[in-house]
Amino acid sequence: MSRLGIYASQNYPRVTNSYESIQTVTLSSNQPSITFSSIPSTFKHLQIRAVSAGDTNTNVRLRFNGDTASNYATHGIQAGAGYGTSVYTNSSTSASSIMLFDQQLGNSTNFNATVTDVLDYTSTSKNKTIRTLNGVKGGTGGFMYFQSGLWFKTPEAVTSITIYPFTGNFYTYTTFALYGIKG
């Protein structure tokens, strides 16, 4: 680091104690899903940060509190090499999960990078919304997703989150980390 960089770094902002690690799941073998359970209600928002890959060309989905009914909606923009059209949109308004991203190019080498925000997850008066930024790059292809999701079951606090590939497994080394953000 240059001298100027050192000087500047001495004035960097201090930790605000508003962002905390809650739980991390790192797979030591291929698994069909990961679940964060017993999520504490002491934060305002949640963030999920992940690197993941799978053994099947499929999309990766999310559910709250084990709800498998048609209480989810997804809208998004996706782009990628390999699609007939490079950029297009996707939507579903009455699905049994939120679609986060596609791991079609996911394999044991090229991992998806994903950051998902779950907003106001403890509210018992508002439906839950999420947003996801994702990308995977491998060889000459790749995909990118910018998604929003809605869980419109009668509002309840989110206490568990399950993430799974629609078919197949997540590969070893896949990691999902859950963080809490205070408000």
Added chain:
Amino acid sequence: MAGSTYTPIATYTVPSAQANYTFTSIPATYTDLVLISNIATSASTGVSVQFNGDTASNYQFMYTFGDGTTPQFGNVTSTSQADVIYSNTTISTQITNFMSYSNTSVRKTYVSRFNPTTQFTGFYSGEWASTAAISSIKLFTGSGTISTGSTFTLYGIAAA
């Protein structure tokens, strides 16, 4: 729980126009890195990264953006740098997530949101085809220089 994280590692404020800046000696004690860039440049340009001084064709990235007309997409393979920022002469704030940067079992990936004010908004995703831990990040413009007063802050996030 691991407790509080999202820890500032270093901040750099550009003292006078320059074409590049390098964060060095990045500790391997975190899980992810987040770069917050408050940046303007002398030209409309992509700003690229190289990790650990690697100048070989080990990078690939994609981008998509919208400017009110037809959305655009680009796919760049086997190149010697990866774009993470797009900037112009108006200051803008952009965020880049470098995932699992210290994990030596996986290649390094990132997602980045860019929004050069007055032009468009979009995002990047890319990969460095290396499993080495990232210990340095060089940022450099494709053309022109980074303007005086631009700041880069690098944060570390530690998973439980």
